[in-house]
Amino acid sequence: MEIHENFSLKHYNTFSIDAKARFFNEFSSKEELEEYLMFYAEYPIFILGGGSNILFTEDYSGAVLKNSIKGIELQHEDSDYVYVKVGAGENWHEFVLHCINHNWAGVENLSLIPGNVGASPIQNIGAYGVELDEVFWSLEALHIGERRIHTFTPVDCEFGYRDSVFKNRYKNDFAILSVTFQLKKRPVFHTSYGAITEELEKMGVKELSIKAISQAVINIRSSKLPDPKTIPNAGSFFKNPEVPAEKYEELRSKFQDIVAYPLAKGTVKLAAGWLIEQCGPPEAVTWKGYRKGDAGCHAKQALVLVNYGNAEGEEIYDLSEKILLSVNEKFGVMLEREVNIV
Numbered sequence: 001m002e003i004h005e006n007f008s009l010k011h012y013n014t015f016s017i018d019a020k021a022r023f024f025n026e027f028s029s030k031e032e033l034e035e036y037l038m039f040y041a042e043y044p045i046f047i048l049g050g051g052s053n054i055l056f057t058e059d060y061s062g063a064v065l066k067n068s069i070k071g072i073e074l075q076h077e078d079s080d081y082v083y084v085k086v087g088a089g090e091n092w093h094e095f096v097l098h099c100i101n102h103n104w105a106g107v108e109n110l111s112l113i114p115g116n117v118g119a120s121p122i123q124n125i126g127a128y129g130v131e132l133d134e135v136f137w138s139l140e141a142l143h144i145g146e147r148r149i150h151t152f153t154p155v156d157c158e159f160g161y162r163d164s165v166f167k168n169r170y171k172n173d174f175a176i177l178s179v180t181f182q183l184k185k186r187p188v189f190h191t192s193y194g195a196i197t198e199e200l201e202k203m204g205v206k207e208l209s210i211k212a213i214s215q216a217v218i219n220i221r222s223s224k225l226p227d228p229k230t231i232p233n234a235g236s237f238f239k240n241p242e243v244p245a246e247k248y249e250e251l252r253s254k255f256q257d258i259v260a261y262p263l264a265k266g267t268v269k270l271a272a273g274w275l276i277e278q279c280g281p282p283e284a285v286t287w288k289g290y291r292k293g294d295a296g297c298h299a300k301q302a303l304v305l306v307n308y309g310n311a312e313g314e315e316i317y318d319l320s321e322k323i324l325l326s327v328n329e330k331f332g333v334m335l336e337r338e339v340n341i342v
């Protein structure tokens, strides 16, 4: 067994933070993971996927174990659905492309989300009007302390908006080994969200297909979101806050152009990016485009914090704290971080 000690995680997180793991290993099977868990029994364990939703603010004093379990397997099918079991270490977007090639519908709107399949249920990934829980069937995970396999159904996962039981009660307790998806044989198209319809028109699409929707989403995302390979980041740093209708009305009376989406349950989701744009540090009018050292708030997407080079995780975290406080001061709304702070 090769042991990597004092291992730089710079190339293993999309923020490109040069934090060190006391130990680092990669596993490609449950058995290999079990060996590492025995070997590192006295240390804290952190399971890593693609590193696209993490901010390391300090070195990790335990073992970082990167999940590289592969495999995409059609388990069974009925008249309406296919049930597909996927190794947690498969790249999410490659899995989406695999589904499109096989005409399995349901994940096309989630094209180009970075990271691995194993992390997808953790924050119930979502984009362009679709969330993972709409296609999730079950997952298998190893309890790190007990070393026993558990199967989670959708109810067990307690999915919410960018949320699940794995971000709360079971935070860092489980290593997800595989996820099984229930995908449609006959697609139901979701085109009303964002600029999908416009993009499809621009592409000259005459007949709607999951392939066309996927390509439209890819085009929109590529033009809007900063590529972590060019400017390291972890996507949206904050969640869009949900407020009671009365709070929204109070805000709207003061800020007529506030960007918000009413939810079916009667609450209102506010666009965190808009809130952030309206606030700023003492030396600037807005956080949007703000930069201190190598830590910054992206010039086109205020929701995305970026590392312009050699920012420390702490610097990015401090910037996020300042943004949070200024938004709370101006609007009385406390933003919540979407990115996992380690």
Ligand SMILES: Cc1cc2nc3c(=O)[nH]c(=O)nc-3n(C[C@H](O)[C@H](O)[C@H](O)COP(=O)(O)OP(=O)(O)OC[C@H]3O[C@@H](n4cnc5c(N)ncnc54)[C@H](O)[C@@H]3O)c2cc1C
Pocket: 014, 046, 047, 048, 049, 050, 051, 052, 053, 054, 067, 088, 113, 114, 115, 116, 117, 118, 119, 120, 122, 123, 124, 125, 126, 127, 174, 175, 176, 177, 225, 226, 227, 228, 233, 234, 235, 236, 340
């Ligand atoms: C440019 C950009 C755009 C993005 N756009 C979106 C978007 O549109 N929608 C969206 O929802 N997200 C988005 N994200 C966030 C991110 O891509 C997702 O949250 C993704 O699911 C994270 O996967 P990962 O494998 O990189 O997880 P990591 O960052 O490696 O890990 C995230 C958390 O999950 C845990 N974890 C990872 N794998 C496992 C496992 N197998 N078992 C147990 N725990 C595990 C880690 O311990 C950590 O706590 C974006 C990120 C970037 C950089």
